[in-house]
Amino acid sequence: MNEPMAPYSRFVVDGFDANALLGVVRDTRFEQRLLAAGHFRACVQRLVFPRFSLDSGAYTLPIFASGCFAEGMMALAMAVACPQPMWANGRWIGLGQVMVFAEDTELNVRPSPGGWQWAVLLIPRDVLQRAALLRVGRELRLPQRGWYSRPVCPADAGSLCYGVNKALADAASWAGMVTPAQWEALADFVLSVFVDAVSASDTGPERRAGGTWMERHRDTLVRRAETYLKAQLDRPFDSRALSLALGVGERQLERLFRDAFGHGPCQWHQLARLNLARSALQHSGEGDSVTEIAGRFGFSHLGRFSGLYRNVFGECPRDTLRY
Missing domain, CATH: 1.10.10.60 (Homeodomain-like)
Incomplete structure (x- = not known):
């Protein structure tokens, strides 16, 4: 039986509600705690394809989030918008850095004050590597355990940020009226911008997964x-x-x-x-x-x-x- 066509979903949390934010990344539970005074608002969007998913959230105030990604899935993450470096697992991560998490890795993250938008692609390792072979002609240097972060040149980082926002905007504009061919093309596009960003950042000296x-x-x-x-x-x-x-x-x-x-x-x-x-x-x-x-x-x-x-x-x- 064919898998159902991937859906697009969007929801807004107006006023901080930790329970409503638990599942902002697919098949996970991220506990979140508000860290600053003011009116909190979050807009969370999700695209679910047959073999992987994309989640993105835009928050108006800094929170502290802690949890593990979906079981058996790698996570590719990036701050799409963040005024200053954010703190993640003991390390400062600047805008334009791609984070690659091996299966079942924990993430503890705090953005800097101000607006923050994040994006997370959850994908099986074999699916990601097959896409990389087709896209760039080689497998990616992925951590077997733990995680790494590497800078991406401004052009590649900009392409990834643009790709995430374009994919979400296109899916929202279709409002459910979409053909299987359009969904397939969107899936290929989303995967290609992530593969391009990771492959552009994994050619230098390899840093030990999990940090110093x-x-x-x-x-x-x-x-x-x-x-x-x-x-x-x-x-x-x-x-x-x-x-x-x-x-x-x-x-x-x-x-x-x-x-x-x-x-x-x-x-x-x-x-x-x-x-x-x-x-x-x-x-x-x-x-x-x-x-x-x-x-x-x-x-x-x-x-x-x-x-x-x-x-x-x-x-x-x-x-x-x-x-």
Whole structure:
């Protein structure tokens, strides 16, 4: 039986909702946390072809996203728009760098403040290599495990960004009225712009997949610190206890968190609690109250909680609960 023709989908999240953003990349769960105050809006688009998929999202505010790509699929990713370098798995990634992830690799990413658009192609390794042989006459140098990022020259980076946006715009304009031949041509086009970008960036000296020892060490420390703090969300932040638990100086932890999240561990702790409280308010059950939910996440002073919540999410907790 033939596979169904690939669909195009688009949805908008107006106001931060972590649950609504969980599946922004196909067959994955990326936990996302808002990192800056203001009105959040996301537009997410998806193209699903018979053997691979393309996801793209445009966000108005920085978030921290953490998760693993779809099982058994390679991921080719790029920041289509990002004012400044973004932090990914312990490394700073500039605009125009292609990221190539081996199967089942984890990604922890934070964009710089300002608008951010990303694109992710999920594809089986053999499908990608066959396309490369047809397109450029050779297989690509792909990581067997972990990931790598490499700069792409401005022309190739621009072609990839243009290709992603053109493919999404074309699919949106068809509004479901499309022939199989058009979908096949669109699939070939999407795959070709990614193959061109990766092949143009993989001819230089190969960098060890997963980054340097220092990058991996920094990322491991941040992950350990997150795990510790997540277990303390119902308690006041204790910088000394965090430092002792990790065996790392408080100043070093402050620097690591500012690289990874744009703020220190104390604000991480506070924002994490506020994000969890928002999710609980958005998906509350009958009988839940703002006071009960605030107390659940360690906010004992309701007025202070309401002020912090309003500053980050732009609305009062009771308005979220009503919504």
